[in-house]
Amino acid sequence: MRAFEPLHPKLRxxxxxxxxxxxxxxxxxxxxxxxxxxLTHFIDALVPLHVWAVVWIxxxxxxxxxxxxxxxxxxxxxxxxxxxxxxGLSYMTASLIGDASRGWVTGALILNVAGLTIIVAALxxxxxxxxxxxxxxxRGDG
Numbered sequence: 808m809r810a811f812e813p814l815h816p817k818l819r820x821x822x823x824x825x826x827x828x829x830x831x832x833x834x835x836x837x838x839x840x841x842x843x844x845x846l847t848h849f850i851d852a853l854v855p856l857h858v859w860a861v862v863w864i865x866x867x868x869x870x871x872x873x874x875x876x877x878x879x880x881x882x883x884x885x886x887x888x889x890x891x892x893x894x895g896l897s898y899m900t901a902s903l904i905g906d907a908s909r910g911w912v913t914g915a916l917i918l919n920v921a922g923l924t925i926i927v928a929a930l931x932x933x934x935x936x937x938x939x940x941x942x943x944x945x946r947g948d949g
Contacts, residue, residue: 820874822927823884827871829920830887833894834863850897866890884928891921 837860842851850859866887873880898914901907 827867830867834860888924
């Protein structure tokens with residue numbers, strides 16, 4: 808996250824730690840959960856929640872490993888944002904189908920997290936602000 812580094816040296820570590828903690832917490836929440844009770848309509852149908860728990864935890868640990876390796880961070884953040892996106896769409900689908908009338912509220916929040924994670928991932932690939940002025944006139948004619 809080179810774009811974060813000119814602002815504050817520890818901001819990159821904080822951003823990755825927060826994303827990691829969110830993913831790991833999501834995984835831990837599904838370890839002993841048999842289903843979401845219809846809240847995630849197509850996710851429950853594809854893969855059992857205990858498998859999703861492992862996927863979430865591994866993704867979170869991988870983001871955490873990205874603190875020490877930029878390439879790992881880039882791909883782990885992309886993967887975690889995809890997980891949040893799938894989860895958000897699943898909640899929205901459950902709301903549209905009628906399984907969860909208020910699923911759109913959680914779906915909107917989760918899609919928001921997915922978008923923010925994409926922004927963090929994008930910042931991981933930028934080089935930060937330029938050292939020289941944006942408009943530079945070498946001739947000095949005005």
